[in-house]
Amino acid sequence: MSILIKDASIVLTQNSERNQLRNVDIYIEDNFISEVSEKPVSVEAEHVINARGMIVLPGLINLHTHVPMTLLRGYGDDMVLEDWLNSRIWPVEAKLDKDSISAGTRLGLLEMIRSGTTCFLDMYFFEDIIAEVAREVGMRAFLGFSLLDFGTPEYKYEELFPACENFLRRWVKSDLIKPVVAPHAAYTCSAETLQKSLDLAEKFDVLLHTHCSETRNEVYSVMEKTGLRPVGVFKKHGLLCERTILAHCGWITKNEVSEISRSGSKVAHCPVSNMKLATGGFAPVPEMLMENVPVGLGTDGAASNNTLDMFETMKFTALLHKHHRWDPCVLPAQQVLDLATISGAKCLGIDDKVGSIEEGKLADIILVNLRRPWFTPVHDPVSLLVYSARCSDVYATIVNGGLLMLDNRFYTLDYSRVIKEAQIQAYNLTKS
Amino acid sequence: MSILIKDASIVLTQNSERNQLRNVDIYIEDNFISEVSEKPVSVEAEHVINARGMIVLPGLINLHTHVPMTLLRGYGDDMVLEDWLNSRIWPVEAKLDKDSISAGTRLGLLEMIRSGTTCFLDMYFFEDIIAEVAREVGMRAFLGFSLLDFGTPEYKYEELFPACENFLRRWVKSDLIKPVVAPHAAYTCSAETLQKSLDLAEKFDVLLHTHCSETRNEVYSVMEKTGLRPVGVFKKHGLLCERTILAHCGWITKNEVSEISRSGSKVAHCPVSNMKLATGGFAPVPEMLMENVPVGLGTDGAASNNTLDMFETMKFTALLHKHHRWDPCVLPAQQVLDLATISGAKCLGIDDKVGSIEEGKLADIILVNLRRPWFTPVHDPVSLLVYSARCSDVYATIVNGGLLMLDNRFYTLDYSRVIKEAQIQAYNLTKS
Numbered sequence: 001m002s003i004l005i006k007d008a009s010i011v012l013t014q015n016s017e018r019n020q021l022r023n024v025d026i027y028i029e030d031n032f033i034s035e036v037s038e039k040p041v042s043v044e045a046e047h048v049i050n051a052r053g054m055i056v057l058p059g060l061i062n063l064h065t066h067v068p069m070t071l072l073r074g075y076g077d078d079m080v081l082e083d084w085l086n087s088r089i090w091p092v093e094a095k096l097d098k099d100s101i102s103a104g105t106r107l108g109l110l111e112m113i114r115s116g117t118t119c120f121l122d123m124y125f126f127e128d129i130i131a132e133v134a135r136e137v138g139m140r141a142f143l144g145f146s147l148l149d150f151g152t153p154e155y156k157y158e159e160l161f162p163a164c165e166n167f168l169r170r171w172v173k174s175d176l177i178k179p180v181v182a183p184h185a186a187y188t189c190s191a192e193t194l195q196k197s198l199d200l201a202e203k204f205d206v207l208l209h210t211h212c213s214e215t216r217n218e219v220y221s222v223m224e225k226t227g228l229r230p231v232g233v234f235k236k237h238g239l240l241c242e243r244t245i246l247a248h249c250g251w252i253t254k255n256e257v258s259e260i261s262r263s264g265s266k267v268a269h270c271p272v273s274n275m276k277l278a279t280g281g282f283a284p285v286p287e288m289l290m291e292n293v294p295v296g297l298g299t300d301g302a303a304s305n306n307t308l309d310m311f312e313t314m315k316f317t318a319l320l321h322k323h324h325r326w327d328p329c330v331l332p333a334q335q336v337l338d339l340a341t342i343s344g345a346k347c348l349g350i351d352d353k354v355g356s357i358e359e360g361k362l363a364d365i366i367l368v369n370l371r372r373p374w375f376t377p378v379h380d381p382v383s384l385l386v387y388s389a390r391c392s393d394v395y396a397t398i399v400n401g402g403l404l405m406l407d408n409r410f411y412t413l414d415y416s417r418v419i420k421e422a423q424i425q426a427y428n429l430t431k432s
Numbered sequence: 433m434s435i436l437i438k439d440a441s442i443v444l445t446q447n448s449e450r451n452q453l454r455n456v457d458i459y460i461e462d463n464f465i466s467e468v469s470e471k472p473v474s475v476e477a478e479h480v481i482n483a484r485g486m487i488v489l490p491g492l493i494n495l496h497t498h499v500p501m502t503l504l505r506g507y508g509d510d511m512v513l514e515d516w517l518n519s520r521i522w523p524v525e526a527k528l529d530k531d532s533i534s535a536g537t538r539l540g541l542l543e544m545i546r547s548g549t550t551c552f553l554d555m556y557f558f559e560d561i562i563a564e565v566a567r568e569v570g571m572r573a574f575l576g577f578s579l580l581d582f583g584t585p586e587y588k589y590e591e592l593f594p595a596c597e598n599f600l601r602r603w604v605k606s607d608l609i610k611p612v613v614a615p616h617a618a619y620t621c622s623a624e625t626l627q628k629s630l631d632l633a634e635k636f637d638v639l640l641h642t643h644c645s646e647t648r649n650e651v652y653s654v655m656e657k658t659g660l661r662p663v664g665v666f667k668k669h670g671l672l673c674e675r676t677i678l679a680h681c682g683w684i685t686k687n688e689v690s691e692i693s694r695s696g697s698k699v700a701h702c703p704v705s706n707m708k709l710a711t712g713g714f715a716p717v718p719e720m721l722m723e724n725v726p727v728g729l730g731t732d733g734a735a736s737n738n739t740l741d742m743f744e745t746m747k748f749t750a751l752l753h754k755h756h757r758w759d760p761c762v763l764p765a766q767q768v769l770d771l772a773t774i775s776g777a778k779c780l781g782i783d784d785k786v787g788s789i790e791e792g793k794l795a796d797i798i799l800v801n802l803r804r805p806w807f808t809p810v811h812d813p814v815s816l817l818v819y820s821a822r823c824s825d826v827y828a829t830i831v832n833g834g835l836l837m838l839d840n841r842f843y844t845l846d847y848s849r850v851i852k853e854a855q856i857q858a859y860n861l862t863k864s
Binding site: 071072073074075077078079080081084107110111114115272274275276277278279280302305306307308309312315316318319320322323325326327328329330331332333372373374376377378379380383384387388390391392393418419422423426427430 | 503504505506507509510511512513516539542543546547704706707708709710711712734737738739740741744747748750751752754755757758759760761762763764765804805806808809810811812815816819820822823824825850851854855858859862
């Protein structure tokens with residue numbers, strides 16, 4: 001496939017100089033960005049996109065989600081976490097099957113593609129189904145196979161590790177899909193589960209993803225059981241290492257930030273979900289950045305967000321930290337855009353391949369249409385993206401050189417069918 | 433004018449029972465809601481809107497903004513408040529004239545209409561120009577004539593009160609436009625200015641709008657000057673009364689909440705602006721509601737938000753208070769939708785006329801298009817509106833029975849011209 005983006009009004013390259021280019025042509029050949037030029041590029045291309053009046057930027061990277069949970073958007077808001085899990089989420093999750101997972105994944109992918117996300121890190125059940133769907137749709141996906149002491153809706157505990165190994169073997173050489181080992185959390189995984197997880201991740205040389213210190217309860221219950229806080233548990237069992245991405249880190253200490261920094265672990269910050277679930281804590285991102293911890297942004301599942309909107313997550317990130325520190329200067333717009341693009345790529349170990357618009361990189365690119373009242377005037381395009389853009393302003397989404405959406409037309413998903421099947425599956429899951 | 437809304441999938445009436453109706457026709461004749469019926473309404477109408485797949489709800493009420501500041505969206509983000517005011521906002525405001533005010537107002541109205549706001553409470557300079565534009569465009573507007581000890585970009589101090597009186601006289605009998613007396617704040621208004629403001633508001637029997645305890649600095653500087661906190665100053669001079677709407681109330685005490693409650697004053701909560709400016713404080717809305725203080729939501733100006741998006745403000749409201757109190761149950765979706773509709777109307781003293789969809793009320797109504805990935809599934813329509821809707825999902829905006837926007841087409845504004853003139857004026861104001 002080839003795509004020619006013509007006459008883009010503004011290109012936020014997100015390269016190391018954070019160059020902003022004006023009136024640029026971008027030529028995409030096969031999977032790669034072949035040319036970025038301030039002179040007109042004259043080539044034939046399968047798709048020619050007129051990008052006048054558009055901002056072009058790297059696709060957004062969602063560093064923590066549970067994509068099939070999109071089916072549970074709005075199913076039990078405004079509830080105490082324990083009630084919500086006990087009376088809503090867990091009973092429904094027990095009913096999950098391949099059809100509901102498939103429908104939920106398609107719905108989530110539809111929303112991500114519509115809203116400018118080109119890569120995501122998932123952690124859920126039936127991850128093999130999610131991988132099939134994501135590959136078919138053409139999304140870049142890091143897919144965490146969940147490991148818990150109690151088993152999952154898909155496997156009993158004794159079946160889990162062999163199944164995970166099969167999953168890893170099946171997908172480890174895939175192009176768009178990268179398998180990830182995902183021990184759920186320190187409070188749901190024994191020392192044995194954690195160690196076997198690490199063994200598998202090392203054996204296949206893949207990433208490891210886990211929840212870490214999302215709530216105070218979690219921290220205290222882990223301390224009661226092990227005498228250590230979650231970060232300490234992960235450290236003890238060797239999981240605090242370069243291949244690990246920790247979701248949330250809402251209740252961690254200053255020393256733990258330093259531990260994470262020394263270990264090379266990464267952090268997925270999920271402010272909207274943390275605020276909606278009222279966990280009280282959220283990752284101390286400015287302190288983490290000061291200690292050179294790689295940080296990316298995640299929406300968490302739509303069940304606790306209630307969207308997969310990374311634009312919204314950027315604005316919440318900026319505002320939550322400014323508010324918390326009484327400092328409007330902290331996390332300025334450019335830094336927040338970095339978190340959602342190149343820094344997310346760094347967390348996934350693919351910043352040499354995606355996360356910026358540079359010749360030779362893979363073409364994960366989105367276009368944002370400036371023809372909206374909230375994009376006038378253009379004092380600063382980065383500010384507009386972080387503080388004013390709505391996810392629905394995304395005009396085109398390109399992943400790995402493939403055009404997935406243009407002007408609300410989807411190339412690899414049947415919009416009406418996805419919506420209909422999601423509605424049916426959501427109804428079946430939640431009817432009593 | 434007559435409008436027939438056909439077959440609305442869901443109507444959130446926001447009436448006293450908060451009824452949700454399905455498959456409803458709504459007939460609007462002249463300025464009023466003439467019929468709301470679950471049986472098909474067969475009448476001729478100037479506009480017939482097919483509302484299948486739509487949620488219909490009362491228009492959103494923005495209870496605090498500075499509409500011409502839309503020109504300064506993104507002009508100086510991530511700065512300390514004092515620097516921002518000194519080096520960016522005030523130098524530009526000194527250059528304001530009728531043309532820039534007119535262009536900024538049109539831009540702000542365009543954004544409000546696009547995003548489902550049907551009524552707003554403003555406070556700025558050149559309010560007479562704002563009134564002319566708002567009337568021409570057909571928006572419901574409560575317009576605060578700013579009064580400050582130092583004068584304004586439009587008037588010297590000695591000219592202010594006669595000009596304000598002229599403004600009040602000119603607009604007090606207007607239909608859509610309601611003039612408001614707006615002493616800026618306790619730290620910018622002397623006792624004399626406050627008392628003369630109150631006299632004028634009483635003479636013309638209009639609302640009074642002021643900033644109250646937005647920042648800690650403000651509270652301390654007022655205490656140093658007067659020995660009282662801002663709420664105390666307003667009380668002393670009689671401004672703490674039923675006709676007063678206090679913006680922000682970010683740094684108030686529990687006793688002050690009770691004072692406000694006893695006085696009958698209202699509060700405009702502006703979470704996005706408070707968080708972006710990192711004032712640290714924000715209105716204690718749950719405590720205010722417990723004491724029966726009428727509360728509405730405001731965006732504040734786009735210079736500190738950076739949008740006029742009331743959907744975003746609803747989500748920030750819900751999440752900020754949940755987060756702050758570590759309580760996900762506080763400010764549930766229905767209560768937040770109330771703040772943005774019927775409760776905003778109550779603050780303005782017009783809840784008998786707008787703020788809900790009921791026969792005989794004025795037709796301030798919006799339609800939201802559910803054909804978006806983030807509106808599936810429909811477990812709870814109120815949750816979808818507060819936690820998932822993007823302002824761009826608004827399909828139609830009706831004010832006072834007049835169709836202002838349908839499917840991104842504007843009936844009383846020339847989109848391209850508004851954008852172009854705003855760009856020119858913004859450039860002229862900010863070039864050095």
